[in-house]
Amino acid sequence: MTTAAAVLAAAASGCGGSGGKSGSSAPGVTATTVTIGSHQPLTGPAAPGYSANSAASKAFFDYVNAHGGVHGRKIAYKYVDDAYNPTQTVSVVQKLVLQDKVFAIFNGLGTPTHSKVVDYLNAQRVPDLFVASGCGCWDEPAKHPETFGWQVDYIREGKILGDHISKTYPGKKVAYFSQNDDFGQDGVKGLDKYVPPAQVVSRQTYQPGATDVSAQVQAIAQAKADVVVLFSIPTYTALFRLAALKLDYRPTFVVSNVGSDPITLDGLLESFAKSGGTKLSGSPLIQGMVTDGYLSSPGDASDSWIQLYKKIHDQYIPKLPFNGNIVYGMSAAYTFVQALQNAGKNPTRKSLVDGLEKTKLTGPGLVPFAFSAQSHAGYTGAQIGVIKGDVIVPQGQPVTTDDGGGPIQPYTAPQPQAPASGVPPAG
Amino acid sequence: MGALRLTLVRHLAGAAAGLVALYVLTTSVGPYRDLQIAQAAYLTCAVAGLTVLTGLGGQISLGHGAFMAVGAYTAALVSAHWGWPLAAMLAAAAVVTALAGVLVGAVAARLQGPYLAGATLAFAVGLPGLANYSHLTGLLGGQNGLTVTPPVPPAALGETFPLERWQAWIACLGAVVTLFLLANLTGGRFGRTLRAGRDDEIAAALCGLRVARLRIAATVVSAACAGLAGGLLAVVATLAAPGAFPLTLSLQLIAAVIIGGLGTLPGAVWGALILVFVPSWASDAASSSGLSHDVASNLPLAIYGLVLIAVTLAFPRGLQGGLRGIGGAARRRLPPSVRRFAPGGGAPGVPATHRGGADEPTTDQASVPDPEGAGGRDDDGGGGAGGRGERLRR
Amino acid sequence: MVRFVNLTLAGITQGAVFAAVALALVLIWRATRVVNFAQGGMLMFTTFLAWTVVHDGGSYWLALGVALASGLVIGAVAERVLVRPVEGGPPLNAVIVTLGLYVLLQAAAGMIWGDTPHSYPPAFTIKGLSAGGTRLLLSPFDLFVIGAVALVMAALTVLFVRTGLGLKLRAAAFAPEIARLQGVRVGRMLTLGWALAALVGSLAGVLIAPSVFVGPSQFDAMLVFGFTAAVIGGLDSPAGAVAGGLLLGCALSYVSGYISSDLVTFGALAALITVLMVRPNGLFAARTGRRV
Structure with a gap:
C-alpha cells in the first residue's frame, strides 16, 4: 500500500510543472505566434486517409507563415493523435487547452470523438472551429456558442x-x-x-x-x-x-x-482495373459514379484552388498522395486563416467567434457558409457531379438547403478564384 | 490473530499515507497533471484487479477492457436515467460488472491457457460491438456512445476549485480503496487458497478446495475492480462509448500487469503509470521532433512497442521485481520493521518454493535464491497463454 | 437458396484465410508454447514488402515469393532475437514481447509506407463463376485462395508426419530434453518452427490483401479471427485450425446475412463460447487435457 502510493507520488511528481507562458492578450497569442490545436486519428483504424488531413492543414499554415503570416503572426498548429478513441480525445484536448494553452481548437476530427469534448471546450470558452465531421450537432449556437461546423452536414x-x-x-x-x-x-x-x-x-x-x-x-x-x-x-x-x-x-x-474521392478510390482499385498492363487515367470501376461536392475536385488541374494546393503540396508534403483529403485539409486551413484575419489585429477568443458570426466568408467552396449568430453550420449545400476519369465533373448548378424541411434552392454566385498569393486577402 | 490485526493496521496506515501523499501531489500540480493522475488512478484499479486474477489466480484475461466498458456504461446509464449520486453510480458500476464477472467466470473456470486467452479476447472484441446493434442504439447511443455529466466539486471547496482536481480525488480514492481491499483480501485466506489452486489444482482439490468456485470468485473480484475502473473512467473522461474500449485497451491492461510485475499490487501502479505517461511523453517528443508526417505520427507507437519489449526482456519479473532485486541487498541492512508492505505480506503457510512470477512478497530474490534462478523454468502455468509449463501437463 | 449458397461460399473463402492465419498460430504454439500476437503485424509487414514489388512493376508470383521469403526471415529473427530470451521464463512475458513486436511493426509500416491503404492485385480474376445463369460469390481467385490453403495444409502434414525433419521439429517442441539427448539441435528447430509459421502467415497476408487492401491496420481483424479459429479448432491441431477457420468464416457470413451485420464480432464471440462449452480444448483436442 505504502509502496504503491509512494510509487505513484514519486513518478507523478517527476513529471510535474505545467508549461505555457502568459500571452499578451489572449491564451495562445503572442506578438509573433498564434498557437492552435487539434485532435486527429494519426494511428489506428481511422488513420487511413484521415491522417493526411492534418498534414495538409499544417502545410497550408506553413505556406501562410512563409508569406508573412496573419497580421504578422505565425500560426503554430499542434495536432495530436487520439487514435479515434474518445477517452484519448478528452485527454489530448485537455492537454492542448490546459498545458499548451492553445488559442482555439481547429478541425477536430470525428463525431464519436469530438462530441465528448464539445461541452468542455464551451465551458472553457475555447473557440472550437470547423469540426471535421458532418454531424448536424455542431450547429447549436445557443448551447455551444464556441463550436462551428465546416463541411456540409x-x-x-x-x-x-x-x-x-x-x-x-x-x-x-x-x-x-x-x-x-x-x-x-x-x-x-x-x-x-x-x-x-x-x-x-x-x-x-x-x-x-x-x-x-x-x-x-x-x-x-x-x-x-x-x-x-x-x-x-x-x-x-x-x-x-x-x-x-x-x-x-x-x-x-x-x-x-x-x-x-476519385484519387483515393483509384488507389484502392487500381490493381483490379488494369487492361493489358496499361495504367488508365481513372479506374474504369468508378466511371459514371454520381456524387456531390462542395470543394474543388483534386483531379481538376485547371481549377485555381487545385493549382494553389498542388503547389503547396509539392513544396511541403510531396510524399503524401494528392487526393480529396489534402484538398479538404488545405481548404479548412484557408477558412481558418480567413477567420483569424477577421478577428482583428489583436485577436481574442471573443473576436474570433464574433468575426465568424458577422462576416460572410467566401471560398474555397462552391457554396456559402451558414455562419451567423443564429447558425453555426458550415457549407450549406453542394453540387451534383459525375466521376469522369480522375475528375468529378459538375452537373447543373450548386444547390443549398437546410438540415430540416426547407427547400433545395439553386445557388447562382460563381465559386471565387483562389487569390494569386495563396493567402486570403486581409478583411 | 495478532499477526492478522497487525497486517490490517499496516495496510490502513499505508492507505492513509497514500491518501496524504496523493492529496499533496494533486494540490501541487496543474489541472492537466491532475487529469493524468486521475487516469493513472482508474487504470490502477483495473490493473490491480487483473494482477490478482492472473498473478495469484493463474487465469489470463485479455478481456478486461470489456469489463471496464460494462462499468462505464452502467455508470453513465444510472446517472443519466435515474440521476444517482456519484458514490451510488460507482457502486452500481462495480456491482453490475461483478455480476457480469459471475457469467464470464463460470465460462472461464472451465478453460485454461490459450483457450481462456482466446475466449476473453473474443469477449473484448465482441462485447463493445453490442452498442452498435440497432435494437440497442436507443439505450446505448450506438457508435457515439453516451456523454456523462461531469461531477460537481462540493461548494465547500470554493468556487474556483478545479474540476480536474476533484476528478483526481475521486479516482485516487477509488484506487486507494481498491488497493487496500485487494491487499487484505489477497493477504488472507482467499489469497492463499487462490495460490494453492493455481500451483496445484489436484492438491488443492484434495485439500477440499472447490477450485472452479474459487476461480469464479477470483474473476468476480477482478471484474468488480475493472467495473469500478470503468465507472471512474466515465466520471473522469465523462463518456462511455464503444471506441473507448478497443481491444488495445484490454491488451494494454495485461501488458501493464506484466511490466509492473505479475501479481504485485505496487506493480499494478507502475504499470498504470507507464500506460498514462509513456504515450504522453512520446507524443510530446514526436510533435517537437520536426520529423516528416508519417514518421512523427507513428513514433509514439514505436516507442510504446519498444518499451514493452525492452522492459519485458530487461525485467522478466516486472519493474517491481527488478526494483526489489536491486533494493534487496540494501534493505537487508535495515531493521525488519522498515521492510515494506507487499501483498500477502507475512502470510504464513505460503511455501517459499511456489513459483508464480514476481508475487513472492516475503522472499527477496537477493536473500532467498529462487530454486530455478530468476528467469527459471516456470512450471505453474500461472499466466496460461504460453510458456513451456503447459507442456508438462500433457 | 441462392442466398444460402452465396453466403456459404463467401464464408468458405473468408474462412480459408482465417484458417491460414490460424495455421501459423498453431505452428508457433506447437513449437514454442507461445501465442504469437505479432502474427498480424508480421503478415502485414511481409504483404507490404510484396506490395512494393508489385508496385515497382514486379509480377504477382515474384511478389508472392518475396512475401514468403521475408516471412521466413522475419519469423526466424523474431524467434532468435526476441522470443528466445523469454522462452522458459514466466509464460505471459513471451505474449507481451510479441505484443510489443506487433506494435513496433505497425509503427514501422506506418513510417515507411504511410497510412493510406493500397490496392493489391489478385492472382486471377475476381469475377464470380456462373452456375445456371446466376453469378456465384465464388471467383477463380477464391478457388486459388482455397486451393493454396489446402496445399499448405497438406504440405505441412507431410512435413510433420512423413519426414525426419518433421519428427525433429515435433520432438524439439514436445520433449526438448529428450530430443537434445538424441542429438537434435532444439534451438535451431524452434527457430525453424517460427520461420515456417511466419511463412504460412505471409501467404495468408497475400491471399487476403486484395479484399482488405494493404495498410498498417488493415490486417488487425485477421489476428483476432485467426486466433478465434485456432482456439475453436484446438491449438495443437493443424487440421483443427483449418476446420475452425472454415466454421468461423461460415458462422460470420450467416450472422451477417441472416441476423445483422452489426453483430458480426458478437457472433464470433458466441461461436467461440458455444464450441468451448462443449469442448474446452477445441474441436480437435487430442484428448481432454483438463483435470479435476
Whole structure:
C-alpha cells in the first residue's frame, strides 16, 4: 500500500510543472505566434486517409507563415493523435487547452470523438472551429456558442442526393448501403426526405472495421436495385464495388462526398482495373459514379484552388498522395486563416467567434457558409457531379438547403478564384 | 490473530499515507497533471484487479477492457436515467460488472491457457460491438456512445476549485480503496487458497478446495475492480462509448500487469503509470521532433512497442521485481520493521518454493535464491497463454 | 437458396484465410508454447514488402515469393532475437514481447509506407463463376485462395508426419530434453518452427490483401479471427485450425446475412463460447487435457 502510493507520488511528481507562458492578450497569442490545436486519428483504424488531413492543414499554415503570416503572426498548429478513441480525445484536448494553452481548437476530427469534448471546450470558452465531421450537432449556437461546423452536414447532403435521385431516376428501385453511425444514419435521414419509400427496396448497413461486406452486397443485388446509394468511407465504397464486380451487378452508383474521392478510390482499385498492363487515367470501376461536392475536385488541374494546393503540396508534403483529403485539409486551413484575419489585429477568443458570426466568408467552396449568430453550420449545400476519369465533373448548378424541411434552392454566385498569393486577402 | 490485526493496521496506515501523499501531489500540480493522475488512478484499479486474477489466480484475461466498458456504461446509464449520486453510480458500476464477472467466470473456470486467452479476447472484441446493434442504439447511443455529466466539486471547496482536481480525488480514492481491499483480501485466506489452486489444482482439490468456485470468485473480484475502473473512467473522461474500449485497451491492461510485475499490487501502479505517461511523453517528443508526417505520427507507437519489449526482456519479473532485486541487498541492512508492505505480506503457510512470477512478497530474490534462478523454468502455468509449463501437463 | 449458397461460399473463402492465419498460430504454439500476437503485424509487414514489388512493376508470383521469403526471415529473427530470451521464463512475458513486436511493426509500416491503404492485385480474376445463369460469390481467385490453403495444409502434414525433419521439429517442441539427448539441435528447430509459421502467415497476408487492401491496420481483424479459429479448432491441431477457420468464416457470413451485420464480432464471440462449452480444448483436442 505504502509502496504503491509512494510509487505513484514519486513518478507523478517527476513529471510535474505545467508549461505555457502568459500571452499578451489572449491564451495562445503572442506578438509573433498564434498557437492552435487539434485532435486527429494519426494511428489506428481511422488513420487511413484521415491522417493526411492534418498534414495538409499544417502545410497550408506553413505556406501562410512563409508569406508573412496573419497580421504578422505565425500560426503554430499542434495536432495530436487520439487514435479515434474518445477517452484519448478528452485527454489530448485537455492537454492542448490546459498545458499548451492553445488559442482555439481547429478541425477536430470525428463525431464519436469530438462530441465528448464539445461541452468542455464551451465551458472553457475555447473557440472550437470547423469540426471535421458532418454531424448536424455542431450547429447549436445557443448551447455551444464556441463550436462551428465546416463541411456540409450529412442530412443536407442526403437531401441533395435524394432530390437528384427522385428527379433523375423516377420509379427506379433504390437501395441504401450506409455506415452504421451518425454519418450513415443522418445521410439516410436526408435521403428519405426525397426518395419515395416505395422505391427503396433494400437498406443495408456495415460496421466500420468489418472485413467482408459481400452479404450486404448480395442482398442488394438480389433486390435488383437499379440505383445504389453509398454513404460509406472510401475503403467500403471500394469493397462494395469489388463485390458488385464479383456478382456482375451493375447498378448506378450514387456515393456521398466522403466516400467518392476519385484519387483515393483509384488507389484502392487500381490493381483490379488494369487492361493489358496499361495504367488508365481513372479506374474504369468508378466511371459514371454520381456524387456531390462542395470543394474543388483534386483531379481538376485547371481549377485555381487545385493549382494553389498542388503547389503547396509539392513544396511541403510531396510524399503524401494528392487526393480529396489534402484538398479538404488545405481548404479548412484557408477558412481558418480567413477567420483569424477577421478577428482583428489583436485577436481574442471573443473576436474570433464574433468575426465568424458577422462576416460572410467566401471560398474555397462552391457554396456559402451558414455562419451567423443564429447558425453555426458550415457549407450549406453542394453540387451534383459525375466521376469522369480522375475528375468529378459538375452537373447543373450548386444547390443549398437546410438540415430540416426547407427547400433545395439553386445557388447562382460563381465559386471565387483562389487569390494569386495563396493567402486570403486581409478583411 | 495478532499477526492478522497487525497486517490490517499496516495496510490502513499505508492507505492513509497514500491518501496524504496523493492529496499533496494533486494540490501541487496543474489541472492537466491532475487529469493524468486521475487516469493513472482508474487504470490502477483495473490493473490491480487483473494482477490478482492472473498473478495469484493463474487465469489470463485479455478481456478486461470489456469489463471496464460494462462499468462505464452502467455508470453513465444510472446517472443519466435515474440521476444517482456519484458514490451510488460507482457502486452500481462495480456491482453490475461483478455480476457480469459471475457469467464470464463460470465460462472461464472451465478453460485454461490459450483457450481462456482466446475466449476473453473474443469477449473484448465482441462485447463493445453490442452498442452498435440497432435494437440497442436507443439505450446505448450506438457508435457515439453516451456523454456523462461531469461531477460537481462540493461548494465547500470554493468556487474556483478545479474540476480536474476533484476528478483526481475521486479516482485516487477509488484506487486507494481498491488497493487496500485487494491487499487484505489477497493477504488472507482467499489469497492463499487462490495460490494453492493455481500451483496445484489436484492438491488443492484434495485439500477440499472447490477450485472452479474459487476461480469464479477470483474473476468476480477482478471484474468488480475493472467495473469500478470503468465507472471512474466515465466520471473522469465523462463518456462511455464503444471506441473507448478497443481491444488495445484490454491488451494494454495485461501488458501493464506484466511490466509492473505479475501479481504485485505496487506493480499494478507502475504499470498504470507507464500506460498514462509513456504515450504522453512520446507524443510530446514526436510533435517537437520536426520529423516528416508519417514518421512523427507513428513514433509514439514505436516507442510504446519498444518499451514493452525492452522492459519485458530487461525485467522478466516486472519493474517491481527488478526494483526489489536491486533494493534487496540494501534493505537487508535495515531493521525488519522498515521492510515494506507487499501483498500477502507475512502470510504464513505460503511455501517459499511456489513459483508464480514476481508475487513472492516475503522472499527477496537477493536473500532467498529462487530454486530455478530468476528467469527459471516456470512450471505453474500461472499466466496460461504460453510458456513451456503447459507442456508438462500433457 | 441462392442466398444460402452465396453466403456459404463467401464464408468458405473468408474462412480459408482465417484458417491460414490460424495455421501459423498453431505452428508457433506447437513449437514454442507461445501465442504469437505479432502474427498480424508480421503478415502485414511481409504483404507490404510484396506490395512494393508489385508496385515497382514486379509480377504477382515474384511478389508472392518475396512475401514468403521475408516471412521466413522475419519469423526466424523474431524467434532468435526476441522470443528466445523469454522462452522458459514466466509464460505471459513471451505474449507481451510479441505484443510489443506487433506494435513496433505497425509503427514501422506506418513510417515507411504511410497510412493510406493500397490496392493489391489478385492472382486471377475476381469475377464470380456462373452456375445456371446466376453469378456465384465464388471467383477463380477464391478457388486459388482455397486451393493454396489446402496445399499448405497438406504440405505441412507431410512435413510433420512423413519426414525426419518433421519428427525433429515435433520432438524439439514436445520433449526438448529428450530430443537434445538424441542429438537434435532444439534451438535451431524452434527457430525453424517460427520461420515456417511466419511463412504460412505471409501467404495468408497475400491471399487476403486484395479484399482488405494493404495498410498498417488493415490486417488487425485477421489476428483476432485467426486466433478465434485456432482456439475453436484446438491449438495443437493443424487440421483443427483449418476446420475452425472454415466454421468461423461460415458462422460470420450467416450472422451477417441472416441476423445483422452489426453483430458480426458478437457472433464470433458466441461461436467461440458455444464450441468451448462443449469442448474446452477445441474441436480437435487430442484428448481432454483438463483435470479435476
